[in-house]
Amino acid sequence: MTVEAERFPFVVVDRSLGPSHALPYMPIVLEYGQRQVATTGLVDSGSTLNVLPYQLGLQLGAEWDRQTISVPLTGNLADSEARAILLSGRVGRFPPVRLAFAWTRDERVPLILGQANFFMEFDVCLFRSRWTFEVRPRGPA
Amino acid sequence: MTLTDLIPELRALPRVDKLWVIQMMAAEVAQEEDAGLPKAGLEYPIWSPFDAFEGAATLMRALEQEGAAQ
Numbered sequence A: 001m002t003v004e005a006e007r008f009p010f011v012v013v014d015r016s017l018g019p020s021h022a023l024p025y026m027p028i029v030l031e032y033g034q035r036q037v038a039t040t041g042l043v044d045s046g047s048t049l050n051v052l053p054y055q056l057g058l059q060l061g062a063e064w065d066r067q068t069i070s071v072p073l074t075g076n077l078a079d080s081e082a083r084a085i086l087l088s089g090r091v092g093r094f095p096p097v098r099l100a101f102a103w104t105r106d107e108r109v110p111l112i113l114g115q116a117n118f119f120m121e122f123d124v125c126l127f128r129s130r131w132t133f134e135v136r137p138r139g140p141a
Numbered sequence B: 001m002t003l004t005d006l007i008p009e010l011r012a013l014p015r016v017d018k019l020w021v022i023q024m025m026a027a028e029v030a031q032e033e034d035a036g037l038p039k040a041g042l043e044y045p046i047w048s049p050f051d052a053f054e055g056a057a058t059l060m061r062a063l064e065q066e067g068a069a070q
Helices: A054-059 B003-011 B015-033 B053-069
Strands: A006-009 A025-032 A035-043 A050-052 A082-090 A097-104 A122-127 A132-137
Touching: A035 A054, A050 A054, A050 A082, A054 A097, A082 B053, A097 B053
Parallel strands: A050 A097
Antiparallel strands: A006 A132, A025 A035, A025 A082, A082 A097, A122 A132
């Protein structure tokens, strides 16, 4: 049985630049240990992995020195060190899933939900012309 | 003011002003057609690590190790 998808609007990130600057930012609750943070993440199928900005990791109570697995990044993020961190993520009414992030020291990057492993846990449909996108948990393999 | 009113006014302009009007209107039309496209001189950071396959593999291993430990 297919779970009904949650629908979210595209978010205009800069009104002065017009409708081309609307992006699929999705509300998500991240949890690490006992701490939860409600935030929004950029649903980015062009990213090979999930990226957690430094400050958000600190808000979750994560300690940089306790994350020991180094994650090599590319592009604009290549110059910043990143380490693997495992969080729980809850989208809409769906049950929480384990999400692995590259926690970067970079403070400018948004929360990125990329191929590994957000897109492995959720099916996403973008309806850009209608300013909406839909997300549902992955179906059975 | 309509185009019919405007054309005699434009024709009366000195040559240098006519050239300036041509340039200005050409730039405006080009800008309108490029609306939403990146503009010269501005920075547009692309955050997506689109080819960080090694990093993605590292994250998947971390998840597998957590699953195996439970």
